[in-house]
Amino acid sequence: MAFYLDDTQRKTLVRLSASWTWRTEWPTWALIVTIYGSWFGVAYHARSLGLPLTTALLALLSTWYMSLQHELLHGHPTRSRFFNGLLGFAPLAVWFPYGIYRDLHLRHHDDVHLTRPEHDPESYFVSAEVWQRAGTATRILLRFRNTFVGRLLAGPAFAIAATASDAVRKVGRGDWRDVPLWLAHGASVGALAWWLQTVCAIPAWLFVLGVGYTALSLSSIRSFQEHRAAEAVEHRTVLNETGTFWRLLFLNNNYHAVHHDLPHVPWFALRNVYETSRQQYVERSGGFLVSGYSEWVRRYAFASVAHPVYGDLSGSVQSNPRASGIFAGKSWVKFMIVVRRGELREADLPATAERQTAGQAL
Structure with a gap:
């Protein structure tokens, strides 16, 4: 749909x-x-x-x-x-x-x-x-x-x-x-x-x-991290602003959030659809924006992007540094933060606090 x-x-x-x-x-x-x-x-x-x-x-x-x-x-x-x-x-x-x-x-x-x-x-x-x-x-x-x-x-x-x-x-x-x-x-x-x-x-x-x-x-x-676990469905799918070679190899499927919203749109139109409404798509994805596959290499070459168990936060908050800069002072992001073993608490944090530790944010 x-x-x-x-x-x-x-x-x-x-x-x-x-x-x-x-x-x-x-x-x-x-x-x-x-x-x-x-x-x-x-x-x-x-x-x-x-x-x-x-x-x-x-x-x-x-x-x-x-x-x-x-x-x-x-x-x-x-x-x-x-x-x-x-x-x-x-x-x-x-x-x-x-x-x-x-x-x-x-x-x-x-x-x-x-x-x-x-x-x-x-x-x-x-x-x-x-x-x-x-x-x-x-x-x-x-x-x-x-x-x-x-x-x-x-x-x-x-x-x-x-x-x-x-x-x-x-x-x-x-x-x-x-x-x-x-x-x-x-x-x-x-x-x-x-x-x-x-x-x-x-x-x-x-x-x-x-x-x-x-x-x-x-x-x-x-x-790789084309999707992430997130409470809001629209925040689960990435927007990857990669270069020409990768866009052609993957037929613009790097604009994956756009594809999931509009799966009937042909590959040759996806980039134009995204760029026409870029700001709206970035906001809709909850700032799940990546500046190319090299960003994943730098951050996660040998580091786990997420715990293998669905819903396991492992005591940490995942963030999108690039999105923080875009939405600083403009939006609020909801995280599930580990307060102590076995207990979860929701916290509404300003986007500028995305990269703080759980203890600092609370």
Whole structure:
């Protein structure tokens, strides 16, 4: 369901949707041709390019392809779910059937339950029950996953394991509906791996690990703290003002709060929608604003962005330093602050106090 900032924005988007660019979605069609042509072109010339460069280029193109799959499942460039599924069926990124990814991601768009591990399939939190059952090694890995480096290295493995275990549990419950998707995906991965190895001299293992796993890792750059746990639903999704390269690679999905409000808006229009109403979106997100992915690297390369347990504050208050400067003296931010063990207290703090310790703020 779309959320418009005001009636003016709604009317503007209705008018834009009638434009030739939006009706034909020619930028998305051009993107499809570019990604497929580049991917198979690079693979075919692997012998002359060499395996290291070929692997790097295919991983980058597979990451771009995953961004395209995200666009396809949201109804672009056609309104046909079946036809878009055909466009996104090829296993260029190896690991997940398009249909499985589509269904899980659309569940993720239930914003009321965003970040809640029992409802959001893309949450990087776990429930207190899961944490209690986890052994020491698993807890270390979960903490590591919530660092930037850990998300890139271990995040894909967690995603693969979670998706596979979910598929097995479904079959165990007698739910075989996804089995044809997995069988078709497995067959297509096998066929593509055979072609790459016999025609292009790219080993199957390199395709699966060097291309597929690396593509998932690169995609994890975008999704790192893409959402945070917050009381207000609209404060849970980030606005990331990154550079041109990353905007193109992720198809403007860095303006993620805009995408969640307006999932029907095509990728090529998201930046303009955001910049037209930037101040309103920053306010709506509760100041959840990031100045590019390098900011996450600087702050969270080896530091955990949040405790793995959903709702666990671990005695600290997370803040957004950049947002503090923007809204100083203009807004109030509500935090849950640990007063003493086992007790939580709400406090309304001025934005200038966001970076104070809990003790100072109280």
